[in-house]
Amino acid sequence: MSELTIQEARSIIEDQIEKLKKRNKEPEWMTKLRYKAMDAFFEAPHNDPVIKDPLDYIAKTEEEMYPEVKSLDELPPDMLALLDRLGIAEVEKKYIAGLAVQSDTSIVLNDFLKEWRKKGLIVESMEDAVRNHPILKDLFLKQFNPYESKLAAYHTAVWNGGIFLHVAQGLKVPMPLHLFFLIQNSAMAQAPHIIINAEPNSEIHLIEGCTSPVLVRHSLHLDMTEAYIGDGANVKLSVLQNWPEYVHTRPMTRARIGKNAEFINTTVGLGTGKSNIANPKYWVDEGGYVELNGIILGQKDFYVDLGGEMNLDASGARGLNASKSVIMDRSSVITRGIIRANAPKTKGHISCDALILNSEARMETYPGLVSQVDDAELSHEAAIGKIREEELFYLMSRGLKEEEATQLIVKGFVNPLLKDIPMEFVIEIRKIIEMAVSGGM
Secondary structure: OOOOOHHHHHHHHHHHHHHHHHHHOOOHHHHHHHHHHHHHHOOOOOOOOOOOOHHHHOOOOOOOOOOOOOOHHHOOHHHHHHHHHHOHHHHHHHOOOOEEEEEOOEEEEOOOOHHHHHHOEEEEEHHHHHHHOHHHHHOOOOOOOHHHOHHHHHHHHHOOOEEEEEEOOOOEOOOOEEEEEEOOOOOOEEOOEEEEEEOOOOEEEEEEEEEOOOOOOOEEEOOEEEEEEOOOOEEEEEEEEEEOOOEEEOOEEEEEEOOOOEEEEEEEEEEEOOEEEEOOEEEEOOOOEEEEEEEEEEOOOOEEEEOOEEEEOOOOOEEEEEEEEEEOOOOEEEEEEEEEEOOOOOEEEEEEEEEEOOOOOEEEEEEEEEEOOOOOEEEEEEEEEOOOHHHHHHHHHOOOOHHHHHHHHHHHHHHHHHOOOOHHHHHHHHHHHHHHHOOOO
C-alpha cells in the first residue's frame, strides 16, 4: 500500500500539473485535459498484476531543463558518459540524422537537419509542439481514453517530454531518426508522449531507445505513442529496450494505418526491466498492412506480458504478429495476440516461437483469431522448446565450446526479426545476447 492518502496524491498531481503548465507555457486545452485525466485517475480501473498501487510512483517534476545543444559533445558529462557506454556516440558519427535524448522529465535536442525541416520534416519536443502546432489538438490523446486505466490516466495528467514527428505528404526521409530515453531518478514515473503523423505517401523510420543506469529503487517508464499513418505512407518504428532490473515499463502504443499504408513496429527487449506489460492496438484500413515484431530476452525473475491487437477494418487489410522469446533463469514470458477480421479479403497471421534455456523459466502464449466474415484468412503457429541436443553436438563437433554453440543458436533464432534494425545496433544486440547467455548480465 502507498504511504500517500488519496487527498495527498491529488494534491501532488495537481501541483505537478500547475508546474508543467507554467514551465511549458501550455495552451488552455492541454491543461484542461490534464485535470480531466487527474479526475479519471481516481475513478479508472487498475488491474496491473505487478504494480499494485500506482501511487507509489508519483514523484515531483524536476524543474531543471538542459539548454539546447548542437552536438553530443555539449551534453552534460554524466549523460555523455552513459551514451558512450551504450555505443550511441559512435553510431551518431556514422549516419544519425537527428538525436533527441530525454533524461527523466527534461529533453535534450541536437540540431535536426535544418534542410529537412524546410522539406516538411518536423521533429520537436512535445512541450514545444503543443504550443507551436494547432493540429496537435486534433491528434493528442485521440486514440486513448484516460478512464480506461489508472496508468493511462496518470500518463495523461503528468506526461512530460516526448516528441512530435510530422512528415509532410510525399516526403521520404532516407535515414533513421533516433530518440533515446534515460531514467536517472529513482521512484519516478517517466511519461513521454510521442505522436507520429505521417501524411500520405511519406516514409520515415524512427528508432526509440530506452535505458537507465542502475537505480536504488524501482522506477516506472510510462510512455504513450500515437501513430497516424496516412494513405500510402510507409512508417517503421523500432524500439530498443535495455532496462535494468529496477525499472517497470508500461509502453502504450496505438496506430491507425491508412489505405495502402504500411506500419512496421519492431520491439527488441534485451533488458525488459523488472516487469514489462504492453498491449499495442492497431486499426488497418483498405489495403493497409501492419507488422508487429517482438524479440524478448527473459532473464532473472523478470515478468514480461506482451500482447497486440490488430483490427483489419477494410477490404484487403493485412496483419502479422511475430515474436521470438529467449527465456532463462526464473523469468516468465507471456505473449498474447488478437487479430480481428472485420472486412472481406483480409489476412492475418500470429507466430510465436520460444527457446527455453533452463527448467525454471516459464513461457505461455495465447493467440486469438476472430473473423466476422467468411473469406478472411487467419492463421497462427507456435513453437516452444529447448535447444536440440543434436544442434549443440554438431556445432561442438566443429570446434565450438558449448557456451559458444548456445550463443550462436540463440543469435540465429532471433535474427529473422532484426531485418529493419541498422547493423550498428544489430552488432550491439548480438553482444548483449552473448553476455546474457553466458551469465554476464
